[in-house]
Amino acid sequence: MKTVLVVDDSATMRRMVIASLRHVPDINFAEAGSGLEALEWIALAPVDLLILDLNMPDMHGLDVLRFLRSHHTYNTTPVVVLTTKGDESSHVTALAAGASHYLTKPFIPQTLSTYVRELLGIMQDMETLL
Amino acid sequence: MSVPDARTDNVYFAEFLDDFFAECDEHLTRVHRSLLALQRLTSQEQPNRSILDELFRSFHSLKGLSGMVGLKESEELVHEMESYLRALRQGQATFSSAALDALVSAVHLLEQVLNARRIGQPSPDTTSMLKWLQNLTPTPLPQAPPNLQPIEPTIVGRPVVLNAEEQERLEEALRRGAQAWRFIFIPTSELVEQGISVASIRARLEQIGNIIRIEPRVAPHGTVAFEFIVASDSEETLFAPWSGDGLRYGPYAPDTTSNSPPLTDEPSAPSTDIPNHSFALSNVVRVDLARLDHVMSLVGELMISRARLNDTLARHESDIPASQQHTLFDLNHAMERQLRDLREGVMRTRLVPIGTIFERMQFVIRDLAQDSGKQIVLDLSGQETEIDKFIVERMLDPLLHLVRNAVSHGIETSAERAALGKPKIGTIALHASASGDAVIIEVEDDGAGVDPEAIAARARAQGLLRPDQSLVAGDILDIICTPGFSMRVEADRTSGRGVGMAAVKSTIQELGGTLMLDTRPGLGSRFTIQLPLTLAIINALIVGVADQIFAVPLPAIREVIEVEREAVSVVERHELIAYRGTALPLLRLAHFFNLSETGQEGRYALVIGSGAGAVGLVVGRIAGRQEIIVRAMNDPLVRVPGLSGATELGDGAPVLILNTAELVHSARQQPRYERRLPAPAMPTPPIFAGSTVQLRRSTMPDTGHETEPFILFEIAGTTYGVPSRAVQQMEMVERITAVPNAPPCIDGIVFSLGHVIPVVNLRRRFGFERIPSDRRSRLIVVRSGERRVGLLADTAREFVSISPESIHPPPDSIAGHERNCLKGTALLGERLILILNIDEVLDGAETILTPAA
Missing domain, CATH: 2.40.50.180 (CheA-289, Domain 4)
Known part of the structure; x- marks a missing residue:
């Protein structure tokens, strides 16, 4: 089981992200409503991948990302940055700060699940089900 | 059905529409509050940064969410408002009352867009509003690249350095007499178990002052710490006890060159006698109204069971040994009392303050007063009065209408008022109060009042009053609430837009309430609305x-x-x-x-x-x-x-x-209702039962490689499938209540999971004969957007997984109407499965019989 931490200040958006990934096998979800809660979660429990919103109150997603990358324990944890249309300029910034992938809302659920599978090394298993 | 957006799978997210609207409502409440704060600024004042930040963040969230559910109009509107605010925050645009007007109107339009989506209507046009907003915003300058410096893995000890904007906020707070403090919190599993987390610490610190900056830090041993810089005018004694909760603090020296004073010592083991009452954490839980409805109906069922128990006890009173009678009847009465308390407790959870809709009236009056050149103040009282959430929402339109009427027919122009010796500024008062099981809302104005003679003349002209009849005081309300009655020959912007007093009265009556009018010519009018506390x-x-x-x-x-x-x-x-x-x-x-x-x-x-x-x-x-x-x-x-x-x-x-x-x-x-026979548009029974069908190669777009679980069921010997993610529930067919005048393929309604579910008879829908339900019949409750509908099938078969590439277009032998109901076909071994297009099945079921004209 891998743990995916979904960080967004909108509860609805977190549920949408989780719904996009519901067909990915063997993952658990954790949710954080702010950058602070995300870092707290990471400090206290293992997290295998983050899906990170950028524009959040208190602490910008980029600050969360930069902190993770500067910390010797978390500098390899994959992070998919998810942000809203209009912030495209932060694309390069996010990748430069160490984001593994970058997606703009509205995102295509399949793209997100492909990124997550790829980053977690979960292969698709098509034949077993039919 | 709207055309699915090719880029985003908005059908995929349709199940989140309830959440989407709930979250939009929360953001809109915040937006309204911020706009009100902006409105209170005098023309010299520039808006406070924190108001702009809050507005910006709400718009930003609304934009993201709107995009996800494919609501383009709202996404674009919010995007333009956000752009203006961004420019404003960066000093590239100026704040003016014209800009505020644009924001207020745009938010109003946004609400209409959201509402249209909520009720499935086409969205109002937004193009001119978008242009208006775009004109406010200068072409953005290239943004300075954000700080790319990696955070130095700092050891807790040296305080964080503030940026210019934070420094300014801190200094402003210091000028007002606050003190600067530095707090360090290191979360641990033990603390989190006790409910002490970074979120609760943040909430505490917000209670004692302004949080200027929050910075993540690396504590010794590589753990994560949080540093908060807070400007507070609270006494240190208020937060000193918090050091027991893993929170260290010390004064913060704004001058970064000097050494910051040391923090309090490492906390000792957290003690349990920390007073927790000095700060309020957020205790609010957001609950879907449907869940409360469900609890309410469980309470109702409990009450019915108790009523039966009561009957049974009364019938068998003589059979119960005398020694036991007393105990049993006491228990029975205690249970009755407790049930009543339980019911009341559940009812209370549905109550919300009425203030949310009162506040909206401020905007309405401001707009209308501007248009009509009248001067009006709104006097609100009793906003905290609580009433059922459902009733509050239904009362918005009636209240709007009464307020609009008060502006257009009630309050006179300033000149007229001056001539009459009244204060130049008219007053409209909205007052709410609770009285027992009822809530009373009053809408009062100090305007011209209703002139009985004018009403009588108009009523005679419209044939509502015989020429020789005179008007009794109590009739005024009846007459103005008669459908079709209007004091205006032409509708103007403020009133008479088809809602009418008739609709006001009928909404109030539907809610189980009453409407009264007290009016004095020359002095004003007062409408009194009495509503039940709850409808459930x-x-x-x-x-x-x-x-x-x-x-x-x-x-x-x-x-x-x-x-x-x-x-x-x-x-x-x-x-x-x-x-x-x-x-x-x-x-x-x-x-x-x-x-x-x-x-x-x-x-x-x-x-x-x-x-x-x-x-x-x-x-x-x-x-x-x-x-x-x-x-x-x-x-x-x-x-x-x-x-x-x-x-x-x-x-x-x-x-x-x-x-x-x-x-x-x-x-x-209408004088009489005649039975109109169902239109003979029922499809002829097809075709494919048992026939062999030549499959064509797929021309369907390749949407991915995942397989998807389907539920299979049978109708008249043919196997159909629906994706199991669309299925909410599958149940035996119990008692279906027929709904008169419903479309011919609707068998009626059932209750499932606390909802009223229409039952579509798939046999009838596909043109087969109806057969009586039996033990094998199944009701498959599917979700389509916000709808839940039951599909009645002969029997359910099994779950299978089907990959998208094995779904092919329906064979040519299935044509026209039938074909629309299918998404495609799939071969499972020897078996042909017809995959239903649920939306089409439901849309086509909707030819409702109307009473004959």
Whole structure:
């Protein structure tokens, strides 16, 4: 089981992200409503991948990302940055700060699940089900 | 069905629409509050950064969410507002009252866009608003690249350095007498178990002052720490005890060159006697109204069971040993009392303050006053009065109408007021108060009042009053609430846009409330609305019509009278009966609902409404009076005129609740209802049962490689499939209550998971003959957006996984109407499976029979 931490200040958006990934096998979800809660979660429990919103109150997603990358324990944890249309300029910034992938809302659920599978090394298993 | 957005799978996210609207409402409440704060600024003041930040963040979230559900209009509107705010924050745009007007109007339009989506209407046009907003915003300058410096893995010890904007906020707070503090919190699992987390610490710190900056830090041993810089004017004694909760603190020296004073010592083991009451954490839980409805209906069921227990006890009183009687009856009474308390407790959870809709009136009055050149202040009181969430939402339009009327017909222009010796500025007062089980809302103005002579003249001109009749004071309200009555020849912007006082009154009546008017010419008017605290449980009269049972809300019934056949006279196809000196028109429910009158003929009439608007609803028998739990019946498949919802009386079968306002309206519009036969558009039975079909190679777009689980079921020997993610529930077919005047392939309604579910008979839908349900029949409850609909199938088969590439277009032998209902076909071994297109199946089911004109 891998743990995916979904960080967004909108509860609805977190549920949408989780719904996009519901067909990915063997993952658990954790949710954080702010950058602070995300870092707290990471400090206290293992997290295998983050899906990170950028524009959040208190602490910008980029600050969360930069902190993770500067910390010797978390500098390899994959992070998919998810942000809203209009912030495209932060694309390069996010990748430069160490984001593994970058997606703009509205995102295509399949793209997100492909990124997550790829980053977690979960292969698709098509034949077993039919 | 809207065309799915090619880029985003908005159908995929349709199941989140409830959440989406709930979250939009939260953001809009915040947006309204911020806009009000902006409005209070004088022309010299520049808006406070924190207001702009909050507005910006709400718009940003709304944009992201709108995009996800494919609501382009709202996404674009919010994007433009966000762009303006961004420019404003960066000093590239200026703040003006014109810009504020644009924001207020754009938010108003945004609400209309959201509302249109909510009720499935096309969105209002946003192009001119988008242009208006774009003109406010200068072309953005290239943004300075954000700080790319990696955070130095700092050891807790050296304080964080503030940026210019934070420094400014801190200095401003210091000028107002606050002190700067530095807090360090290191979360641990033990603390989190005690409920002490970074979020709760943040909430505490927010209570004592302004949080200037939060910075993540690396503590010794590589753990994560958080540093908070807070400007606070609270006494240190208030937060000193928090050091027991893993929070260290010390003064923060704004001058970064000097050394910051040391923090308090490492905390000792967290003690348990820390006073927690000095700060308020957020204790609010957001709950879906449907869940509360469900709890409420469980309480209702419990009450029904207790009523049965009570009956049984009373019947067997003599069989119970005397020694036990006392205990049993005491227990029974205790349970009755506790149930009543439980019911009240659950009802309280549905209550919200009425202030949220009062505040919206501020905008309305501001806009209208500007347009009409009148000066008006709004006086609000009792905003904290609580009322059922459902009622609050339904009352928005009626209140808007009353306020608009007060502006356009009530308050005079400043010049007129001055001439009359009244204060130049008119006052409109909205007042709410609770009284027992009722809530009273008053809308009062100090304007011209209603002139009885003008009303009488207009009523005579419209034939509502005979020329020789004069107007009695109590009639004024009846007349202005008559459908079609208007004081204006042409509708203007502020009133008369088709809503009308008739709609105001009927909404209030539907909610089980009353409307009163007190008006004095020259001095003003006061409308008093009395509403029940909650709608979920109402008193109802249970009546029989032909062989069906209906519930009628008791507050709507004025009187029950007996109908003697000899006393009924027929005038131009209207049936009339003498009633208190007037002729009361009768509406026979058996005719209205096309029920065959095998039972008794109508013997009683329920008098609904008063004065000239009264109507008698003719029913066969009166079965009793009962408290019922109301469940809404909103699906278009069963949204039939004259019915408002359903309830259950203890045996699980839904009982339909009459919508008396609609019935009265119909009775006054149309003399008689004739049965119109179903349009013979029923499809002919196809085709594919058992036939071999040549499959073509796929031309469907390749949407991915995942397989998807499907549920298979059978209708007339053919196997159909629906994606299991669309299926909410599958159940045995229990008692279905027929809904009169519903489309021909609708068998009726059932209750499932606390909702009223329309039942689509798939046999009828596909043109096969209806067969009686048996043990093998299954009701498959599917979700389509916000709708939940039951599909009645002969039997359910199994779950299978089907990959998208093995789904092919339907073979050519299936044509036209049938073909639309299919998404495609799949071969599973030898078996052909027809994959249903649920939206098409439902859309096509919707040819509702209307009463003959």
